[in-house]
Amino acid sequence: MVSENIDASVDNDSNNEDDQIDGRSLSEDENHVRNVPSAGVHEQGECDPDWLAVEHFMKGCGCGRHCQKNFTPSSVYQSILDMCEKSKDEKEMFLMGILSNCLDTSSSTKRGKKGFRVRTHFAINGASVCRETFQLFFDVKRAVLYALIQTVNQGGCTPRTHGNRGRKPKHALMFDDVNRVVQFIMNTSEEIGLPYPAAPRGKDNIPIVFLPSSTTKLHLHAHYSSACEERNVRCVKISAFKSILLHCVPHIKIAKPREDVCGTCERLRRDIVGAVTEDEKLHALTAMETHITDARKERNVCLNCVQMAVSDPVRYCHFTFDFCQSVSLPHYGRQMGQIYFMTLRKVQIFGFRKSGDKQLNFLIDENETHGKDGKMTHGPNAVLSMIDWALEATSNQSRSFIIHADNCPGN
Incomplete structure (x- = not known):
């Protein structure tokens, strides 16, 4: 009897312990489930x-x-x-x-x-x-x-591919569409553009052509749309027009107001700002309008001469020449910092260009300058000597030729 009671008590104790353990585990699990939301909260306090x-x-x-x-x-x-x-x-x-x-x-x-x-x-x-x-x-x-x-x-279980993969969309630009935009922009630049004599340093060999600052991309697109309607061809939208202008003809740009000026423009602008009376304002404004009109006429004459020389090089030759800013040697176009020398070596550059053909650059070193301290390098004797040599080297048996140069009195 004792042994049976002992066994029974042991069984009861073990059952009670199991119940307690099971009860403890169940309660802990329940508490864990209740406390789990705290695990879904980040350290910053934001809920997952x-x-x-x-x-x-x-x-x-x-x-x-x-x-x-x-x-x-x-x-x-x-x-x-x-x-x-x-x-x-x-x-x-x-x-x-x-x-x-x-x-x-x-x-x-x-x-x-x-x-x-x-x-x-x-x-x-x-x-x-x-x-x-x-x-x-x-x-x-x-x-x-x-x-x-x-x-x-x-x-079946195969990787999914998009239905438009490899398919050209309906609104995609064709080569003819892009070519028409490029030709329109180039024709516009030939009519009203102002080409630079040479490409900037660090760029490709295509000189930049600046359109007048009064021109806008929206204005160009409007003229392009009118031309497309007349020819009954497809007209691209303004966003595609801007993208083609930026990537296909990057050398054609619209000049900023500060870039589309000269010395006379700056002087007349100061006169307009400094004008006090009405007569002074009208006089300054009239002078500015006259200067702009004359500049447009000169530009049109120069462009017509260039077109004649390019279209008929046998009858016409067109030359332009000017001095460039002096370059100090050693010089590096993409220089990250300054290069220290006791004295930099200055080189004068004189450019002589034949429209439609090529450009000659005369490099004048310090020991080749004329006059005292090189002051006569830009003088008439040096300029005429270089022009005479350039004409003998580049001119052909044309019936007439035209020269455009800067209005500097020394040249």
Whole structure:
């Protein structure tokens, strides 16, 4: 009897201990589940939207099967994190492998009729779940899920490709469209553009052509649209027009107001600003308008001469010459910092250009200058000597030739 009582007491104690342990574990799990939301809060205090979605899911999935009972919050949350770590292609291939076992490919319905629609029975780890649970567990949107189902149904588990891949869109620009824009811009630059004699340092060998500062891209596009309507051809939009102007003809630019000036313009602008009386203002304004009109006439005459020399080089020759700013040697166009020398070596540059052909550059070193301290390098004797040599080297048997030069009195 004693032994039986002892055994019974031991059994009761062990059962009580198991109950206590089970009760402790259940209570700890419950406390863990209640305290899990704190794990979904970042150190900055911002709530994790994935964890909030898991919390909402654990309250009820919305279907009559109560799918949330088959999962724990930590398992659902870990599954979402695992899917987020996968790339787009890896995630799609993984889901298509699961969906391939969920499709009901039976060709008949419950009533024995021919089936036209493929049914999908979603399952996770062998347990049947609803679509909302499947989307949350594998972190997939509804539209993507339906697209994956359609891909598996039509072609099996194959990587998805966009339907427009390799297909040229309807609004794509053709070569003729781009060529018309380029030709229009180049023709406009020949009519109203002011070409530089040489390309800037550090750039390619194409000289920059500046359009007047009063011209805008919108104004150019309006003229281009009118020309396209007259010829009954396709007209590109303003955004494509700007892109072609920037990438196809980068040497044609619209001059800024500070770049489209000369010494006379600056002097007349100061007169306009400093004018006090009405008569002074009218006089300054009239002088500015006259100067602009004369400059346009000179530009048109120069452009006409260039066009004649290019179109008929046998009858006409057109020359332009001018001095460039002196260059100090050693010189590096893309110099990051200063180069220290006791005294830099100055070189004078005299440019002589034949329109439609080439340009000659005369480099005058310090020991080749004329006059005392090189003051006569820009004088008439030096200029005439270089022009005479350039004419003998470049001119042909043309009937007439035209020379344009700077209005510097020393030249």
